[in-house]
Amino acid sequence: MTPVTFVQLDFAKYPFLKQTSKRIEELELTIQNLVSPENKPILERAQKRLENAILMTNSGDMVRDNRTEISSFATAVILVIATKNSFIKKRYALAEAKSAYAHLLNESKENILAIAKDFDWDLTASKELPYDFCLGFNFYLKNASHFHDTKWKLVNQVLTNGKVYLNKDKVARLLQEEIRKRIEERLNVSELKSLPEGIISIANNLTKIAQEIMGQEVDELPKVVVQTAFPPCISALYEEASKSHHLSHIGRFALTTFLVNIGMSSEAVNELFKTFSDYNERLTRYQIEHIAGERGSGTRYKPPQCSVLQTHGICKNRDDLCRRVYHPLKYYEAKARSKSG
Numbered sequence: 001m002t003p004v005t006f007v008q009l010d011f012a013k014y015p016f017l018k019q020t021s022k023r024i025e026e027l028e029l030t031i032q033n034l035v036s037p038e039n040k041p042i043l044e045r046a047q048k049r050l051e052n053a054i055l056m057t058n059s060g061d062m063v064r065d066n067r068t069e070i071s072s073f074a075t076a077v078i079l080v081i082a083t084k085n086s087f088i089k090k091r092y093a094l095a096e097a098k099s100a101y102a103h104l105l106n107e108s109k110e111n112i113l114a115i116a117k118d119f120d121w122d123l124t125a126s127k128e129l130p131y132d133f134c135l136g137f138n139f140y141l142k143n144a145s146h147f148h149d150t151k152w153k154l155v156n157q158v159l160t161n162g163k164v165y166l167n168k169d170k171v172a173r174l175l176q177e178e179i180r181k182r183i184e185e186r187l188n189v190s191e192l193k194s195l196p197e198g199i200i201s202i203a204n205n206l207t208k209i210a211q212e213i214m215g216q217e218v219d220e221l222p223k224v225v226v227q228t229a230f231p232p233c234i235s236a237l238y239e240e241a242s243k244s245h246h247l248s249h250i251g252r253f254a255l256t257t258f259l260v261n262i263g264m265s266s267e268a269v270n271e272l273f274k275t276f277s278d279y280n281e282r283l284t285r286y287q288i289e290h291i292a293g294e295r296g297s298g299t300r301y302k303p304p305q306c307s308v309l310q311t312h313g314i315c316k317n318r319d320d321l322c323r324r325v326y327h328p329l330k331y332y333e334a335k336a337r338s339k340s341g
């Protein structure tokens with residue numbers, strides 16, 4: 001196979017590679033000049049990376065300019081360290097790894113081999129159909145040991161002469177794990193000294209978003225879904241989704257978290273998104289199940305509170321009850337109670 005030379009777009013897609021670190025160094029970005037006006041697009045994209053990571057566990061849409069995209073990863077790393085928040089650290093590493101996984105699924109065999117080499121993996125192209133690759137079994141075990149699904153158990157793999165035979169999808173998933181660990185290690189810095197005020201303020205804002213996502217408590221929700229008790233914002237999103245209209249990331253996140261929290265099954269939520277033009281069954285299911293706490297850490301995510309939804313333009317058609325609640329689930333709880341009583 002022809003050896004691969006990475007181009008700028010590859011560095012933008014995989015900014016955690018050792019080779020990309022060299023490119024970032026060449027850009028001569030310093031923490032102090034990050035807040036200068038000429039670097040505004042970089043800081044904005046870094047902020048988006050993190051908001052998406054916290055709310056949707058992905059790094060958001062790439063920008064066209066590769067330099068901005070590459071630099072925004074390094075900037076996001078600084079912002080994460082500035083938050084000193086372990087939830088954001090873990091969430092960001094996972095989000096970047098998941099976005100990389102989505103790119104890897106569309107990557108050529110040659111590029112996958114080159115990316116695996118960056119992690120010193122013993123990965124080669126397979127000559128045995130239907131497998132794409134074979135991987136040294138200790139590299140396999142190192143990354144698959146955390147996966148609970150039986151399809152990852154070593155006894156369920158084709159193993160010959162110390163090599164595990166795998167398709168592209170599985171190699172991409174194993175690489176996702178390796179990427180997550182590398183990014184987590186990079187974030188493992190206790191403190192950065194002399195941060196500019198602009199960076200501290202963005203970091204504080206991100207911490208607030210993370211706390212709002214994790215810390216909502218709701219007393220008692222009805223056992224069955226009461227659609228007539230949906231708050232206006234969620235009714236609007238639900239209607240848009242039912243008509244297959246595009247929803248923003250935060251809109252999808254708000255709707256999905258709301259529906260899984262009021263007891264709608266992951267399957268039913270998936271059905272709702274099926275008619276979207278950008279529907280990707282595997283990714284959508286994964287995201288819903290992750291939000292519902294059926295995968296990963298087992299944490300079920302709550303919808304953002306009203307103040308966050310207001311900032312993102314999701315709060316619509318406020319009514320009287322909206323004036324007395326601070327969270328869409330609180331609205332639902334109160335409205336459903338008034339209907340049953």
Ligand code: SF4
Nearest residue numbers: 231233306315322328
């Ligand atoms: S106030 Fe809250 S519950 Fe009411 S529409 Fe706005 S975001 Fe939704």
